[in-house]
Amino acid sequence: MFNKEIETLPLAQLRKLQSERLVKLVERVYAKVPFYKNALDQKGIKPSDIKSIEDLHKLPFTKKTDLRDQYPFGFLTLPENDLARIHCSSGTTGKPTVVAYTKKDVEIFSEVVARSLAAGGAKPGMKLHNSYGYGLFTGGIGLHYGAEKLGMSVIPVSGGRTDRQIQLLKDFQSEVICCTPSYAQTIAFELEKQGISLSELNLKYAVLGAEPWTDAIRKDIETSLGVKATNIYGLSEVIGPGVSQEAYDEQSTGSYIWEDHFFPEVVDKDTGEPLPYGEEGVLVFTTLTKEAMPMLRYWTNDICSIYYDESKSRTHIKMSQIKGRADDMLIIRGVNLFHTQVEEVFKDCPQLTPNYQLVVTKDGVNDRVEVKVETSQDYQKEIALAGGFTDEEVMSHESLLYLNRDLCKKIKDATGLSMKLSLKAHGKIPKSEGGKLQRIVDLR
Amino acid sequence: MFNKEIETLPLAQLRKLQSERLVKLVERVYAKVPFYKNALDQKGIKPSDIKSIEDLHKLPFTKKTDLRDQYPFGFLTLPENDLARIHCSSGTTGKPTVVAYTKKDVEIFSEVVARSLAAGGAKPGMKLHNSYGYGLFTGGIGLHYGAEKLGMSVIPVSGGRTDRQIQLLKDFQSEVICCTPSYAQTIAFELEKQGISLSELNLKYAVLGAEPWTDAIRKDIETSLGVKATNIYGLSEVIGPGVSQEAYDEQSTGSYIWEDHFFPEVVDKDTGEPLPYGEEGVLVFTTLTKEAMPMLRYWTNDICSIYYDESKSRTHIKMSQIKGRADDMLIIRGVNLFHTQVEEVFKDCPQLTPNYQLVVTKDGVNDRVEVKVETSQDYQKEIALAGGFTDEEVMSHESLLYLNRDLCKKIKDATGLSMKLSLKAHGKIPKSEGGKLQRIVDLR
Numbered sequence: 098m099f100n101k102e103i104e105t106l107p108l109a110q111l112r113k114l115q116s117e118r119l120v121k122l123v124e125r126v127y128a129k130v131p132f133y134k135n136a137l138d139q140k141g142i143k144p145s146d147i148k149s150i151e152d153l154h155k156l157p158f159t160k161k162t163d164l165r166d167q168y169p170f171g172f173l174t175l176p177e178n179d180l181a182r183i184h185c186s187s188g189t190t191g192k193p194t195v196v197a198y199t200k201k202d203v204e205i206f207s208e209v210v211a212r213s214l215a216a217g218g219a220k221p222g223m224k225l226h227n228s229y230g231y232g233l234f235t236g237g238i239g240l241h242y243g244a245e246k247l248g249m250s251v252i253p254v255s256g257g258r259t260d261r262q263i264q265l266l267k268d269f270q271s272e273v274i275c276c277t278p279s280y281a282q283t284i285a286f287e288l289e290k291q292g293i294s295l296s297e298l299n300l301k302y303a304v305l306g307a308e309p310w311t312d313a314i315r316k317d318i319e320t321s322l323g324v325k326a327t328n329i330y331g332l333s334e335v336i337g338p339g340v341s342q343e344a345y346d347e348q349s350t351g352s353y354i355w356e357d358h359f360f361p362e363v364v365d366k367d368t369g370e371p372l373p374y375g376e377e378g379v380l381v382f383t384t385l386t387k388e389a390m391p392m393l394r395y396w397t398n399d400i401c402s403i404y405y406d407e408s409k410s411r412t413h414i415k416m417s418q419i420k421g422r423a424d425d426m427l428i429i430r431g432v433n434l435f436h437t438q439v440e441e442v443f444k445d446c447p448q449l450t451p452n453y454q455l456v457v458t459k460d461g462v463n464d465r466v467e468v469k470v471e472t473s474q475d476y477q478k479e480i481a482l483a484g485g486f487t488d489e490e491v492m493s494h495e496s497l498l499y500l501n502r503d504l505c506k507k508i509k510d511a512t513g514l515s516m517k518l519s520l521k522a523h524g525k526i527p528k529s530e531g532g533k534l535q536r537i538v539d540l541r
Numbered sequence: 542m543f544n545k546e547i548e549t550l551p552l553a554q555l556r557k558l559q560s561e562r563l564v565k566l567v568e569r570v571y572a573k574v575p576f577y578k579n580a581l582d583q584k585g586i587k588p589s590d591i592k593s594i595e596d597l598h599k600l601p602f603t604k605k606t607d608l609r610d611q612y613p614f615g616f617l618t619l620p621e622n623d624l625a626r627i628h629c630s631s632g633t634t635g636k637p638t639v640v641a642y643t644k645k646d647v648e649i650f651s652e653v654v655a656r657s658l659a660a661g662g663a664k665p666g667m668k669l670h671n672s673y674g675y676g677l678f679t680g681g682i683g684l685h686y687g688a689e690k691l692g693m694s695v696i697p698v699s700g701g702r703t704d705r706q707i708q709l710l711k712d713f714q715s716e717v718i719c720c721t722p723s724y725a726q727t728i729a730f731e732l733e734k735q736g737i738s739l740s741e742l743n744l745k746y747a748v749l750g751a752e753p754w755t756d757a758i759r760k761d762i763e764t765s766l767g768v769k770a771t772n773i774y775g776l777s778e779v780i781g782p783g784v785s786q787e788a789y790d791e792q793s794t795g796s797y798i799w800e801d802h803f804f805p806e807v808v809d810k811d812t813g814e815p816l817p818y819g820e821e822g823v824l825v826f827t828t829l830t831k832e833a834m835p836m837l838r839y840w841t842n843d844i845c846s847i848y849y850d851e852s853k854s855r856t857h858i859k860m861s862q863i864k865g866r867a868d869d870m871l872i873i874r875g876v877n878l879f880h881t882q883v884e885e886v887f888k889d890c891p892q893l894t895p896n897y898q899l900v901v902t903k904d905g906v907n908d909r910v911e912v913k914v915e916t917s918q919d920y921q922k923e924i925a926l927a928g929g930f931t932d933e934e935v936m937s938h939e940s941l942l943y944l945n946r947d948l949c950k951k952i953k954d955a956t957g958l959s960m961k962l963s964l965k966a967h968g969k970i971p972k973s974e975g976g977k978l979q980r981i982v983d984l985r
Contacts, residue, residue, distance in 0.1 A: 169712045178666030180694035183713065193705075203689075222622030231675030231682070232699030238675070238685075245647075250624035255676030261637075268613045269627065 099215040099247060100208065103357055104411045111412060115360055116149035118385035123147045123156070126391055129174035132167055133157075133393060150360065153383060154371050158394045161194065164334060169195045172390045180389055184235050184333055196235070196333045197389040203242065205386055206336050209355045210243020213342030216353065216411075217327040218302035219273045221248030226266055226300075228276035228284075229307070231255040235337030236307055240275050243339060249273070256280070259287045270299035275329070278310040278318060285321035295323040302345060304329050306338055309419045312349055328352050330416070334395055335359055335382045341416055350406055351415030358386045361414060362394070363403050366423045374404045377433045379423045380416065398423045400433065427457060427537065429464045432513055436536045439468060439516075442507045448476040448500055452526045455516075459541045466516040468508065472497070474523045492522050543659035543691060544652065547801055548855045555856060559804055560593035562829035567591045567600070570835055573618035576611055577601075577837060594804065597827060598815050602838045605638065608778060613639045616834045624833055628679050628777055640679070640777045641833040647686065649830055650780050653799045654687020657786030660797065660855075661771040662746035663717045665692030670710055670744075672720035672728075673751070675699040679781030680751055684719050687783060693717070700724070703731045714743035719773070722754040722762060729765035739767040746789060748773050750782055753863045756793055772796050774860070778839055779803055779826045785860055794850055795859030802830050805858060806838070807847050810867045818848045821877045823867045824860065842867045844877065871901060871981065873908045876957050880980045883912060883960075886951045892920040892944055896970045899960075903985045910960040912952065916941070918967045936966050 098104045106114070126133040127144045136157040137143070146155060170177060172195075181200040185193040198206065219225065225244040231237030237255055244251045252269060254262055256276075262284060266274070274281065281303055288298075300322055306329035318326045325345045330352055331338035340359050341352040354361050362371050363378040372378045380397045400420045409415075420426075421435040428434070436455050443449050453470035472492075480491045491497075497520050505518050527535075542548045550558070570577040571588045580601040581587070590599060614621060616639075625644040629637040642650065663669065669688040675681030681699055688695045696713060698706055700720075706728060710718070718725065725747055732739075744766055750773035762770045769789045774796055775782035784803050785796040798805050806815050807822040816822045824841045844864045853859075864870075865879040872878070880899050887893050897914040916936075924935045935941075941964050949962050 177668070178694065180668075181689060183668070183694060183696045185709070193708075200689075224621070224624075224627070232697050238697060241682075245625060245644075250621065250627060250641075252627045253676050253682060264637075265629070 098411070099212040104212065104353075104413065106357070106412055108405075108412055111357060112150055114357055115385060116151075119150050119153060119360070119383065120144075120147055122383070122385060122391055123393070125174055126393060130172055132163065132171055136393075153360065153362065153394070156383075156393045158369060158381065158396045159392050160396045161334070161398070164194045165192050168192045170197070172392075173197060174391065175199070175389060184238075184337070185233050186333060193233075194334065195390075196337075199388040202336070202388050205358055206239060206339065207242040207246040209336065209358060210239055210339035211246040212355060213329050213339045214240070214243055214247050214249070214273070214275075214304060216342045216344045217273070217304040217329065218325055218345035219244070219247060219249060219304070223249050223273055223301075224269055224271040225249045225251050226254055226262070226269070226271035226274045227251055228254050228256055228262060228274065228280055229338075235331075235333045239331070239337035239339060240304075259283060263287060263291065263293065266298050266300065267293070272299055273302045273304065274300055274322070274324070275304040275306075277307045278305045278314050278326075279308060281305055281318045281322060281326070282314070285318065289321065298323065300324050302327070304342075306330055309421070311418070315348070328418070330419070332397060334392060335384055335397075336387065340382065344410065347406075347409055350409065351404070351417050353411050353413045354403065354416055356413050358384065360385055361403050361416065363401065366400070366426060366428075374414075375402050377402045377417075377420065380419075396423075400426050400435075425537075427455070427466075427539070429457065429466055429514055434466075434512055434514060438512050439508055440536075442504065442511050443470060446504070448472055450474075450523060452528065454526055454536060454538060456538045457541055464541065466514065467519060468516050469519045469521055469526055470504075471521050471523050471526050472500075477523060488522065492520070542855070543656040548656065548797075548857065550801070550856055552849075552856055555801060556594055558801055559829060560595075562801075563594050563597060563804070563827065564588075564591055566827070566829060566835055567837070569618055570837060574616055576607065576615060580837075597804065597806065597838070600827075600837045602813060602825065602840050603836050604840045605778070605842070608638045609636050612636045614641070616836075617641060618835065619643070619833060628682075628781070629677050630777060637677075638778065639834075640781075643832040645832050646780070649802055650683060650783065651686040651690040653780065653802060654683055654783035655690040656799060657773050657783045658684070658687055658691050658693070658717070658719075658748060660786045660788045661717070661748040661773065662769055662789035663688070663691060663693060663748070667693050667717055667745075668713055668715040669693045669695050670698055670706070670713070670715035670718045671695055672698050672700055672706060672718065672724055673782075679775075679777045683775070683781035683783060684748075703727060707731055707735065707737065710742050710744065711737070716743055717746045717748065718744055718766070718768070719748040719750075721751045722749040722758050722770075723752060725749055725762045725766060725770070726758070729762065733765070742767070744768050746771070748786075750774055753865070755862070759792070772862070774863070776841060778836060779828055779841070780831065784826065788854065791850075791853055794853065795848070795861050797855050797857045798847065798860055800857050802828065804829055805847050805860065807845065810844070810870060810872075816846075818858075819846050821846045821861075821864065824863075844870050844879075869981075871899070871910075871983065873901065873910055873958055878910075878956055878958060882956050883952055884980075886948065886955050887914060890948070892916055894967060896972065898970055898980060898982060900982045901985055908985065910958065911963060912960050913963045913965055913970055914948075915965050915967050915970050916944075921967060932966065936964070 124144045180197050181203050182198040185195045227240050229236035241251050303324040303326040315326050327343040327345050329338050329342050331340035341354040343352040360383040362381045364371050366379045380399045380401050382395045384391045401417045403414050403416045406415050450471040450473050456467045458465050477491050480494050501518050568588045624641050625647050626642040629639045671684050673680035673684050685695050747768040747770040759770050771787040771789050773782050773786050775784035785798040787796040804827040806825045808815050810823045824843045824845050826839045828835045845861045847858050847860045850859050894915040894917050900911045902909050921935050924938050945962050
């Protein structure tokens with residue numbers, strides 16, 4: 098552990114620390130940030146109403162649109178010339194989102210990344226091959242500073258040029274790599290293609306993040322790179338990578354949230370009401386210690402659950418893997434559903450095209466989902482040729498009934514929900530015209 | 542000044558400091574780096590022979606090929622797990638060149654860059670728009686750490702996406718930009734194209750480097766970006782950017798070399814003999830303080846002169862602008878000549894093609910240069926049409942004599958050397974076949 102005292106702080110003490118920090122934080126943002134003064138005033142909340150972390154739910158949420166509205170520096174609690182660093186999101190859709198740091202914020206950022214790397218297996222003296230992009234994106238520099246703080250030797254490779262990445266992995270014998278899970282797979286693929294054996298490398302740990310991934314991907318990466326692979330989670334608006342991290346010896350049990358700095362809640366995506374530990378909803382963070390641009394209840398839009406895992410080595414709370422984005426989540430008969438769960442079922446099915454829609458209706462008090470998906474031209478032809486059928490006859494052929502039954506079972510297994518499945522002829526579901534296809538038609 | 546005490550240290554004290562540091566350095570590399578032990582042994586030099594900075598010339602040179610031969614870690618003075626960071630060159634031609642840093646080396650790097658930025662006009666609290674590439678290249682991270690040390694607010698933009706760079710320059714109102722001179726020109730060009738007035742920006746200083754540039758380019762950038770533009774010089778093998786820096790109020794008088802850390806010499810490119818202050822030759826650096834991978838007399842291959850400028854604010858030595866690379870330098874009758882100086886004369890001359898050659902011969906003790914250059918097809922046609930001349934008649938037409946006389950004068954003005962000029966018909970000088978054209982034919 099990088100900071101054993103804090104990472105194993107008894108919960109009561111952690112709560113005390115969080116409460117003290119929250120009280121100061123609310124005073125600070127009320128005095129310094131007009132956006133928060135207005136938001137608290139509108140709710141009729143005074144800073145003095147916030148006496149402990151228990152009062153957190155009284156505070157307003159902060160959403161990404163608020164950050165955009167306050168672009169560039171509306172959320173600052175201090176003058177611009179007291180800043181140490183400014184990052185921002187790529188701003189592909191309109192104005193970028195600005196995130197600003199004081200020197201102390203950069204130190205906090207380094208501390209939580211150092212803890213995360215250590216939890217991921219890294220030790221002082223090891224080499225970190227850092228393939229996260231350096232620049233305005235917080236990934237590269239974030240991991241860089243954390244590794245430096247931990248006492249590693251950092252190789253600031255940044256992204257791209259996989260050939261060179263592999264040469265450096267071989268020549269420098271780095272023990273730890275950090276990048277996105279998909280880039281780890283790219284490197285593994287390239288190693289295999291070039292016939293490079295794992296014995297030529299010295300990788301032991303991979304700290305992967307910046308995109309959702311699964312245990313199946315983990316298994317693939319662990320085998321193909323010869324590493325223990327763990328999840329690092331974060332977002333620039335909160336601080337960057339290092340908001341939470343999975344321990345390498347507690348894989349698949351969730352990622353520790355460094356809750357002395359980032360207080361998490363999971364709330365109902367529609368009502369904003371806090372949900373009990375273990376229930377899935379929108380992850381929300383309050384930055385208890387950030388100076389330049391603290392956030393009250395920042396709405397990450399990520400769906401997961403949080404819970405204490407008392408059998409584990411640290412006292413901090415854990416979060417589950419991210420299931421998806423809140424604006425993609427349906428609640429069907431009380432069960433959370435992402436259309437991507439259904440997509441997963443269809444993915445490796447050659448009888449279908451990737452074109453599908455979920456139509457949600459209400460039948461009395463019950464939600465009903467109809468899944469419409471296209472059969473592929475090849476599959477239709479195959480049936481037609483075999484029996485000399487017309488187009489119409491093909492679509493009512495019995496093999497489609499078997500396929501339908503099979504898919505319904507797989508969907509039930511994957512989602513926990515029974516759905517009606519309608520197989521449509523090729524071309525019968527509207528295609529995306531440039532933009533994103535409307536996968537969900539919610540008629541409730 | 543960032544570090545007034547050191548930047549204005551009386552020369553006698555600077556010499557004393559340099560001597561103490563050199564003695565320790567030689568002991569260290571002799572004991573730790575087999576390459577240096579061998580090189581000293583071969584010269585019959587013992588560490589105890591090095592008593593002061595005056596003995597520096599006894600030591601062997603280190604060349605880029607030596608770094609390649611010792612790839613990756615042959616030059617390390619300590620175990621790999623004592624390193625804090627590893628950079629390397631792009632390695633487009635074979636193995637990359639590795640440069641390694643301890644924590645203390647990174648601190649020295651930050652210190653000299655902080656001094657450089659301050660000399661370039663930057664002050665604590667100002668925003669630095671850092672457009673140098675981040676990653677394995679030392680430019681981006683080098684400037685980043687230096688600016689942080691100076692107390693600036695760093696915007697780690699890295700290279701590319703000029704549109705976004707301009708948006709951030711406008712929105713964040715950065716006072717200082719650092720990048721290559723050519724990228725500064727690209728940004729200026731884009732500003733003009735988009736009709737953005739300088740009053741919408743807040744730029745005051747530009748710290749430019751990583752490529753040779755001229756006072757003409759400086760003038761262009763200063764006008765088009767509304768800045769004071771200064772030169773920063775460095776190379777990864779020595780430490781990165783920040784080896785030397787021009788002061789913003791002493792422009793065009795040379796760049797200060799931070800000689801408490803990097804001891805410079807200028808030597809004859811053929812004999813390696815040290816040259817007196819003010820004479821042009823190859824710049825060579827000894828890193829007096831670097832821990833992980835110190836360099837004895839590193840042969841930069843850059844041509845310039847060094848000199849003390851006693852009327853100026855700091856005591857450290859200055860270097861002139863880089864004239865070119867040693868392997869491109871001719872010595873003609875004692876005068877240094879780069880073929881690019883002749884190329885400059887031809888550049889804006891529509892009567893010529895860009896195809897030329899310099900043929901150097903010896904006539905007794907005297908060097909002679911014949912410049913062969915092609916006339917353009919358009920120019921030949923123009924003469925032929927006007928007088929109904931044959932191809933042969935065109936090439937002896939009197940307008941070519943005038944052109945020849947004019948060019949000879951311009952070459953003499955630009956280089957200080959009289960040369961014979963031969964105008965050749967279009968297509969009469971061999972063209973590059975993929976590779977670089979042999980611009981110089983040295984027959985001495």
